[in-house]
Amino acid sequence: MRFQDKVIVVTGGCRGIGKAIVEKFASEGAIVYALDYVIPSESEFDFENKELKNRIKTIQTDVTSEESVRLTFExxxxxxxxxDVLVNNAGITRDNLLMRMTSDQWDAVINTNLKGVFLCSKYVLKAMMPQRSGTIINIGSIVGSIGNAGQSNYSASKAGVIGFTKSLAKEVGSRGIRVNCIAPGFVITAMTEQLTEEQKSDFLKNIPLKRAATPETIANVVAFFASDDADYITxxxxxxxxxxxx
Ligand SMILES: NC(=O)c1ccc[n+]([C@@H]2O[C@H](COP(=O)([O-])OP(=O)(O)OC[C@H]3O[C@@H](n4cnc5c(N)ncnc54)[C@H](O)[C@@H]3O)[C@@H](O)[C@H]2O)c1
Structure with a gap:
């Protein structure tokens, strides 16, 4: 119970990696707010444990909208x-080769994956700065470091998240606030369901451990970064x- 009664916010928290992060923190005692622009029916949060269920709250939020983010954090x-903790997890892909990529595809990805991180971090600091404590964990991606054909918009957004993470870590470190980024590789979620079988097997072939991650794998590392065990990492x-x- 490392997070007993801590208040934790997870964007894109109703599905995939975000949902696993929400469930991980709630199972360790936190009060968790799952923000998402699509709030699923209650049954999609598959709780055996009623107490766990009471620890999770959902708020419909669009991370691309400053008004929506402001209202949610207020x-x-x-x-x-x-x-105590913000996990910037909401993210989308709109893949296309650059010569065919539309401005809408570019803007949608940058607005969700990068502007969303900016907006949620800005408004969470209204709580964390006066507290003089807190931790922000941004979910990046391996392609922010190594690139990927057909994902120039997504790679640019995730590379941007790395620069943002380092800049904000320098800006707020003196206030006791840590900012880190976790960059997953290939995780089995609805996002990767969009890949063709050929793309999936190419990924697996190149992974030294020869298997994809589960959302729970990522959630465990997020919990480590949020915990006191990581209190000198930013x-x-x-x-x-x-x-x-x-
Ligand atoms: N799945 C992978 O292999 C993988 C690999 C590397 C990085 N990631 C990153 O992990 C994060 C989660 O990915 P996932 O695979 O769980 O994706 P997913 O599509 O399963 O879930 C993303 C969630 O974000 C929400 N969301 C999207 N736009 C939003 C908005 N504007 N406002 C609020 N919520 C919004 C969606 O409704 C959804 O619930 C993303 O940032 C993604 O880029 C995923």
Whole structure:
């Protein structure tokens, strides 16, 4: 129970990696807000444990909209008076070869994956700065470091998240706030379901550990970064990718 009664916010928290992160923190005692622009029916959060269920709250939020983000963080701070951890996890892909990529595809990815991180971090600091404590964990991607054909928009957004992480870590370190980035490789979620069988087997062939990650694998590392065990780690990018990026 490393996170007993800590207040934790996870964007894109109703599906995939975000949902696993929400469940991990709630199972260790936290009060977790899952922000998502699509809030699924309750049954999709498959709780055996009613107490766990009571620890998870959902708020419909669009991370690309400053008004939506502002209102959500005001609500959470109003209800809890503090926020201990923010996980910027919401992300999308709109893959295309650059010559065919539309401005809409470019803007959608940059607005969600990069502007969303900026907006949520800006508003969470309204709680963390006066607390003089807190930790922000950004979910990047291996392709932010190594690139990927057909994903110039996504790679640019995730590379941007790395620069953002390091800059903000320098800006808020003196206030006791840590900022780190976790860069997953190939994780089995709805996002990777969009890949063709050929793309999936190419990925697997190149992963030294020869297997994909589960969302729970990523959630465990997020929990480590949020825990006191990581209290001297800031401004770092950790690849959690079975060795793919070496
Ligand atoms: N799946 C992978 O292999 C993989 C690899 C590397 C990085 N990542 C990153 O991990 C994160 C989670 O990915 P996933 O695979 O779980 O994806 P997913 O598509 O399963 O889940 C993403 C969630 O974000 C939400 N979301 C999207 N746009 C939003 C917005 N504007 N406002 C609020 N919520 C929004 C979606 O509704 C969804 O619930 C993303 O940032 C992704 O880029 C995933």
């Amino acid at each position: 609500t959470i701070i109003g209800e809890q008076s503090r926020i 401004g770092q990018v950790l690849h959690v990718d079975g060795g793919l990026a070496m």
